[in-house]
Amino acid sequence: MKKIILLVFAMLLVLGGAQAQKKKTNKPVNNKETVDGIVKGDIQITEYLPLPAPEVGLDAPLQEVLKNRQTIRKFSEEDLPLEMLSSLLWCTYGYNRPEEQKRVVPSAVNCQEYDIYVFTREGTYLYDAEKNALGLVVLGDNRSIISQQKFFAIAPVSIVMVANYDRMGMFKDEATRDFYAATDCGYISQDIYLFCSAAHLGTVACGGIDREAIQKLLGFKNGRAMLAHPVGLK
Numbered sequence: 001m002k003k004i005i006l007l008v009f010a011m012l013l014v015l016g017g018a019q020a021q022k023k024k025t026n027k028p029v030n031n032k033e034t035v036d037g038i039v040k041g042d043i044q045i046t047e048y049l050p051l052p053a054p055e056v057g058l059d060a061p062l063q064e065v066l067k068n069r070q071t072i073r074k075f076s077e078e079d080l081p082l083e084m085l086s087s088l089l090w091c092t093y094g095y096n097r098p099e100e101q102k103r104v105v106p107s108a109v110n111c112q113e114y115d116i117y118v119f120t121r122e123g124t125y126l127y128d129a130e131k132n133a134l135g136l137v138v139l140g141d142n143r144s145i146i147s148q149q150k151f152f153a154i155a156p157v158s159i160v161m162v163a164n165y166d167r168m169g170m171f172k173d174e175a176t177r178d179f180y181a182a183t184d185c186g187y188i189s190q191d192i193y194l195f196c197s198a199a200h201l202g203t204v205a206c207g208g209i210d211r212e213a214i215q216k217l218l219g220f221k222n223g224r225a226m227l228a229h230p231v232g233l234k
Ligand SMILES: Cc1cc2nc3c(=O)[nH]c(=O)nc-3n(C[C@H](O)[C@H](O)[C@H](O)COP(=O)(O)O)c2cc1C
Pocket: 069, 070, 071, 072, 073, 149, 204, 205, 206, 207, 208, 209
């Protein structure tokens, strides 16, 4: 009898361990993620710019939003109000279920592989959805290194989506990884289009970007800049 009880106890321990392991591997993984709140993977954050609550332009009727979704390539140079930038970023890659660390966009195996960079006249920032803040990566205006397409130098904000391959180790080969990175990118891009439609902003999804120059500027090692979206008032 004692042996049977011991055996059942041992089995429960093993099962519990396996369950804990499963939970761990389901979480988005980046081995080098936040060390002290300042270093994120390969990226050095020197300071955080807090964002206001993301509440602007989110109550537009879906039918109107879909009807008005379109590519715009002509932008005003005027800065976006910070409230609008905050809402744009929440729609791009914010948490809609923060208690589960889940986002407004889906991702294959919930790998949440994207890093969202924001280029402005003042600097280049990494969006931190948890803090609702922008982490400064590079000071100064680097908008025109994104692409030779002229509107990048004019639009006050450009979002650059970088697939971080450190979080995609679960895919068995590069072709599978790249397929899911490209698919996941589409959801983010469409959210940007829809927010811009709702908030009467212009945007264009751009694949024609200088991926090498972006990588060099940002300093990430294992990833790829996939798409960029300049955003501005029309
Ligand atoms: C993956 C992708 C890459 C694109 N790359 C560029 C680009 O580099 N430059 C550009 O001006 N437009 C680019 N576009 C915008 C398309 O040209 C545009 O969506 C298309 O002409 C349809 O227009 P619409 O978005 O107004 O429906 C891209 C769109 C997608 C989906």
